[in-house]
Amino acid sequence: MIVMKNVLVAVNFDEASNVALRYARSLAKNFGARLHVLHVMENLFLRPMANDPRAIEAGMTRRLLETLSDADRTELNAVPVIRKSDAPAEEIVKYANAEQIDLIVMGTHGRPGMAHLLMGS
Numbered sequence: 196m197i198v199m200k201n202v203l204v205a206v207n208f209d210e211a212s213n214v215a216l217r218y219a220r221s222l223a224k225n226f227g228a229r230l231h232v233l234h235v236m237e238n239l240f241l242r243p244m245a246n247d248p249r250a251i252e253a254g255m256t257r258r259l260l261e262t263l264s265d266a267d268r269t270e271l272n273a274v275p276v277i278r279k280s281d282a283p284a285e286e287i288v289k290y291a292n293a294e295q296i297d298l299i300v301m302g303t304h305g306r307p308g309m310a311h312l313l314m315g316s
Contacts, residue, residue, distance in 0.1 A: 199226040199297040205233050205287050208258060211302030216262065219300040223271045228297070230271040233290055234259050235283040252277065 204219035206212040216232065223230040236255050239248035259275045267273035280286035291299055 197226070199223075199228040201231060201294060201296045202226070202228045202298050202300065203231040203233060203287070203291055203294070203296040204300040205235065205283075206259070206262065206302075207234065208262070209302070213302075215300050215302035220267065220271065222298065222300065228271075230267060230273045231276060231290075231294060231296065232259065232263060232267075232273055233276045233278065233287060235278045235280050235286045238279045238281050252279075 199222070202219050202223040204212075204216050206216055219230060219232075222228070234255060236252065239251060256275075256277050259277060263273050263275055276290065278286050278290060287299065287301075290296070
């Protein structure tokens with residue numbers, strides 16, 4: 196019997212991650228698991244930019260919170276998380292290990308044909 200207590204979905208707000216979020220919701224609901232929704236944003240510290248990095252982070256946080264539904268919060272005890280890193284894959288794994296995540300759900304960009312064969316999805 197498969198037991199899942201924590202399901203993590205990594206989102207970047209594109210269509211592929213929206214599909215992954217829907218799938219993660221379904222899995223979390225079916226297994227009675229808690230849903231963790233993680234967005235890893237680029238580490239903006241020490242990067243020259245016209246915008247205030249704090250405003251960018253606040254915007255990303257707002258966007259992540261808007262992504263969660265009331266059902267996510269009440270039924271799945273959803274945990275919205277923003278992390279900053281220049282290595283998103285490493286940050287996702289680091290979070291998964293720290294929070295004892297049982298399953299990570301991620302979207303695919305769906306490369307077609309030969310590109311999928313050579314590079315994966």
